[in-house]
Amino acid sequence: MNYVFHLIIFTLGTSIVSFLTVIAHEYPHIKPTRRSKCDVCQRTLMWFEIIPIWSYLISKGKCKVCGEAINKLYLLTEIAGGIFLLAASLTHQDLIFVTLIFTVLTLLAISDYIYGYVYLSHYLLFVPIIIISNQHLYFIPALLIYTLLNLINYIYKGIGLGDIEILSILALLLGLDMTLKIILMACFLCLHYFIFKKRNEFRFVPYITFSTFILLIFR
Numbered sequence: 001m002n003y004v005f006h007l008i009i010f011t012l013g014t015s016i017v018s019f020l021t022v023i024a025h026e027y028p029h030i031k032p033t034r035r036s037k038c039d040v041c042q043r044t045l046m047w048f049e050i051i052p053i054w055s056y057l058i059s060k061g062k063c064k065v066c067g068e069a070i071n072k073l074y075l076l077t078e079i080a081g082g083i084f085l086l087a088a089s090l091t092h093q094d095l096i097f098v099t100l101i102f103t104v105l106t107l108l109a110i111s112d113y114i115y116g117y118v119y120l121s122h123y124l125l126f127v128p129i130i131i132i133s134n135q136h137l138y139f140i141p142a143l144l145i146y147t148l149l150n151l152i153n154y155i156y157k158g159i160g161l162g163d164i165e166i167l168s169i170l171a172l173l174l175g176l177d178m179t180l181k182i183i184l185m186a187c188f189l190c191l192h193y194f195i196f197k198k199r200n201e202f203r204f205v206p207y208i209t210f211s212t213f214i215l216l217i218f219r
């Protein structure tokens with residue numbers, strides 16, 4: 001029974017990422033009747049071709065009609081999503097809270113990764129999390145992070161407004177200690193990228209998201 005539960009949690013993680021990838025790609029022009037298509041030949045995909053991870057494996061990473069390779073990043077993020085939720089379950093985290101945070105941050109991260117910005121309307125998804133954590137909200141840390149990052153941005157520039165807003169909301173939900181760790185870890189990951197890939201421009205939200213997931217599991 002336990003294995004079944006873990007499998008469900010893993011599948012939930014992969015499905016959330018798979019679903020949000022589509023939403024982030026198409027927002028704000030989402031049609032409820034939309035069918036998934038191959039990006040290249042526009043062929044409508046069959047039901048078994050849209051199952052996370054599985055569809056990638058059976059198609060050997062290629063569209064079966066045009067032969068175009070499917071971006072490996074989809075597979076990797078789906079697996080990461082499954083592993084993250086499973087790890088949160090195995091370490092006895094509050095699964096509802098973690099799943100909600102996971103969902104919102106994943107959507108913001110994919111959106112930032114693809115387009116380089118986040119939609120303000122996506123922040124509305126934080127509202128249910130704020131409601132369920134109403135006893136444990138950290139208003140002063142949130143204000144502190146917001147003021148501090150805006151000040152740093154005013155002097156040195158370079159931090160995106162979206163990054164500041166997301167970090168402030170995380171401070172409201174998770175407290176100062178956790179948020180500082182998230183910033184530190186995200187910066188460290190960027191630094192690693194800068195040294196090895198020689199890039200000095202970052203989409204920061206994916207780093208914030210990844211760091212938050214890791215720190216949530218190990219807190």
Ligand SMILES: [Zn+2]
Nearest residue numbers: 038041063066
């Ligand atoms: Zn195709």
